[in-house]
Amino acid sequence: MIIKITGAKKSDTKDILLLINELADYEHLNPPDPDARKRLIKDAFGKKPLYYLLLAKTDGKTIGYAIYFYTYSSFLAKRTLYLEDIYISSEFRKLGTGKLLFDELVKIARKKSCGRMEWCVLNWNSNAIRFYDKLGAKALKEWIYYRLSLRKREDS
Amino acid sequence: MIIKITGAKKSDTKDILLLINELADYEHLNPPDPDARKRLIKDAFGKKPLYYLLLAKTDGKTIGYAIYFYTYSSFLAKRTLYLEDIYISSEFRKLGTGKLLFDELVKIARKKSCGRMEWCVLNWNSNAIRFYDKLGAKALKEWIYYRLSLRKREDS
Numbered sequence: 001m002i003i004k005i006t007g008a009k010k011s012d013t014k015d016i017l018l019l020i021n022e023l024a025d026y027e028h029l030n031p032p033d034p035d036a037r038k039r040l041i042k043d044a045f046g047k048k049p050l051y052y053l054l055l056a057k058t059d060g061k062t063i064g065y066a067i068y069f070y071t072y073s074s075f076l077a078k079r080t081l082y083l084e085d086i087y088i089s090s091e092f093r094k095l096g097t098g099k100l101l102f103d104e105l106v107k108i109a110r111k112k113s114c115g116r117m118e119w120c121v122l123n124w125n126s127n128a129i130r131f132y133d134k135l136g137a138k139a140l141k142e143w144i145y146y147r148l149s150l151r152k153r154e155d156s
Numbered sequence: 157m158i159i160k161i162t163g164a165k166k167s168d169t170k171d172i173l174l175l176i177n178e179l180a181d182y183e184h185l186n187p188p189d190p191d192a193r194k195r196l197i198k199d200a201f202g203k204k205p206l207y208y209l210l211l212a213k214t215d216g217k218t219i220g221y222a223i224y225f226y227t228y229s230s231f232l233a234k235r236t237l238y239l240e241d242i243y244i245s246s247e248f249r250k251l252g253t254g255k256l257l258f259d260e261l262v263k264i265a266r267k268k269s270c271g272r273m274e275w276c277v278l279n280w281n282s283n284a285i286r287f288y289d290k291l292g293a294k295a296l297k298e299w300i301y302y303r304l305s306l307r308k309r310e311d312s
Contacts (some may be wrong), residue, residue: 020230024231029231032231032233035233036232036233037233039233039234040230040233043228043233050226050228050235051228051230067228067230069227069228070206071225071227071238071240072199072206072207072223072225072240073240074176074196074207074223074240074241075180075185075188076192076307077188077191077192077193077195077196077199078195079206082227084227084228084229084230085230106304106306109306110306114306115305115306115307116303116304116305116306116307117303117304117306118301118302118303118304119301119302120296120299120300120301120302121299121300121302122298122299122300123298123299123300124298129300132302135304136304137302137303137304138302138303138304138305139300139301139302140276140300140301140302140303141300142278142279142280143276143277143278143279143301144276144277144278144279144285144295144296144297145274145275145276145295145296145299145301146274146275146276146277146288146293146294146295146296147272147273147274147293147294147296148262148272148273148274148291148292148293148294149271149272149294150262150265150266150270150271150272150273151232151271151272
């Protein structure tokens with residue numbers, strides 16, 4: 001089975017939205033509503049993309065994706081590649097697809113002169129945590145992540 | 157004492173770098189080296205800024221700053237305003253400057269249709285934590301923040 005990692009095109013929209021729904025289900029979150037689905041596609045493929053998408057494909061089937069964008073470290077005075085989501089469809093796990101996506105992200109980050117890659121993981125997701133620890137990544141346990149919701153109804 | 161909040165201009169460079177050094181000292185981190193100082197200025201005031209700077213000024217003196225940029229929530233399908241640093245010079249604390257900077261950031265975030273504001277805080281910084289809790293922000297305790305250094309020498 002040959003797995004290819006590739007940047008997403010607008011023609012991948014249907015596959016991407018299916019996998020985003022799968023991830024929401026896995027993380028016990030609500031899937032995006034129709035308006036959010038429209039924004040997701042516009043924000044990825046518009047003139048000024050707000051985020052980037054890498055896909056993992058095998059035999060023409062999209063089996064995983066990574067959503068990323070660039071943040072900035074004022075401490076290093078360098079960009080950081082921030083990984084917002086990484087997801088492999090459940091029936092295609094244990095094939096090394098996550099590692100392939102991750103290696104490609106590291107390559108992109110180095111090409112863009114980033115000093116770091118960063119991401120968050122849910123504390124019950126022990127599979128993911130093992131994967132990140134093996135990569136040599138470090139949990140920043142002295143930092144607390146804060147969020148202020150700007151919507152009328154509180155979100156999670 | 158009238159405190160004004162304003163976007164930074166290139167002519168504020170010297171003031172900004174002084175305050176950035178003060179923050180590094182406060183957080184027990186090394187201050188930026190000369191190359192990093194150059195990049196900080198280029199990345200803020202170049203054609204495509206990698207981050208944005210708000211300043212707090214009184215009587216022409218710069219007494220605080222906030223460094224921010226936009227990330228993206230795939231869950232909301234909206235931008236997030238991410239606050240990388242907020243700092244008030246020690247002799248100008250307890251004047252409400254932090255709240256003024258924060259209120260301006262919320263205003264900017266709403267104008268840019270962000271769904272959230274996010275930031276990190278060091279777990280020993282109880283003054284900051286009290287300030288954020290009072291604002292109605294929430295600590296995301298179920299998320300662990302991970303980092304992969306892409307530099308040869310490990311950074312903190």
